[in-house]
Amino acid sequence: MEFKEVLEQRRSVKSYEPYELDKETINNLLDQAALSPSAWNLQQWKVIVAQSDEAKEKLYQASNKQIKVKEASATFIILGDLKAHETIEDVADDWIEHNHIPADKKDGLISSVNTFFESTTNQRDEAVRGASLFAMSLMLASENAGFATCPMIGFNKQAVIDEFNIEDHLVPAMLITIGKGEMTNDRASRIPAETFAKFE
Template sequence: MELTKVLENRRSVKSYEQYHLDRETIYNLLDKAALSPSAWNLQQWKVIVVDTDESKEKLYHAANKQIKIKEASATFIILGDLNAHETIGDVADDWIEHEHIPAEKREGLIETVNRFFESETNKRDEAVRGASLFAMSLMLVSEDAGYATCPMIGFDKQSVIDAFNIEDNFIPAMLMTIGKGEMTNERASRLPASSFAKFE
C-alpha cells in the first residue's frame, strides 16, 4: 500500500475480532518498525509483547480494565531506555565498519554522546522520543500489513512496571493493541496545516 493510503486508512481501532497473530509475524512487524530514526542510532525502544491470557489479564488490570487489552491479538508495551547511550561504543564500531566515520573519530563520538546524556532531562526526552518514533512506525507497518492498532495512554505506569518487572531504566511510553478489526465511524476532523504551521 502506498504511504498516503496507509496514513489515510490508519485509525485507532478499539474493538477486535478473535484472531491469532503468530510470533513470526509480530517479529516481522517489529523488525520493520525498527527502521525508525533515533539520535546517534541508539534505538532507545524496547518492547514487551503481551499475547498470553495470563499476561493480558495482568495488563488489563493495569490499564483501567479496558476490554481491548483482552480482545486484541496482542498488546505492545513500548518502553524508552534511559541508558541506551551506554551502547554508543557498539554503535561507533558499527559506523566504522560501515565506513560512516573514520576510526579516529570513535572516541570523540563517544565523549560527545556521554556528555549529552549527563543531563537527566536529555535522557528522558530521548527515551520517550525514540520510543514514540518507533511506535508510530509500528502503527504504520501494521496498517500496511492489514492489522488494526490503537495507541493507549490510559494505564497506570507503576502498575505496569510492577506487573511486568520492568527495570528502573525503562519508561513505559505507551501501550499499543494490535489485531483484526475496523473502525466504521467517520474520521474525526483534522486541523488544516494553515492553523498550526508558521513560516519564518
C-alpha cells in the first residue's frame, strides 16, 4: 500500500469482527513500530498485549466497559518507561559499534543524558513522547497490514496498573485495539495546514 493510502485509510475503528491474531503477526507489527524515533534512541516504549479472555475482561472493566476491548483481537497497553535513560551505556556502546560516535565521546554522552533525566518532568515527557511515537507507528503498520485499530484514552489508569501488575516506572500512555473491522461513515473534517501552520 502506498504511504498516502495508509494515512488516508487509517480510521479509529470501534467495532470488530471475530478474528484471531497470531503471536508472529503481532511481533512483526511491534518490530515495525520499534523503528520509531526516540531521544538518544532510548526506545522508551513497553507493551502489554492483552489478548486472552481474562485480560480482555480486565481491560473491559478498566475502560468504562467499552465493548471494542472485548471484540478486538487484542489490545495493546502502550507504556512509557521513566527509567529508559538507565540503558544509556548500552546505547552508547551500540552507537560506537555502528560508528555514530567515536569511543572517546561515550562518557560525555552518558553524562549529558543523565543530567537531562535528573528532571522528573523530562523523564515523564520523554516516556510519554517516545511511547506515543511508537503508538502512531504501530497504528500505521497495522493499517498497512490490513488491520484496524483505535487509540484509547478512556480508561482508568490506576485500574490498568493494578490489574496488570505494571511497575511504578512504567506510565500507561494509551490503549490501542486491533483486529478486523472498518469505519464506513465519512471521515470527519480535518483543519487545513494553512490554518494551523505558521511560517517565519
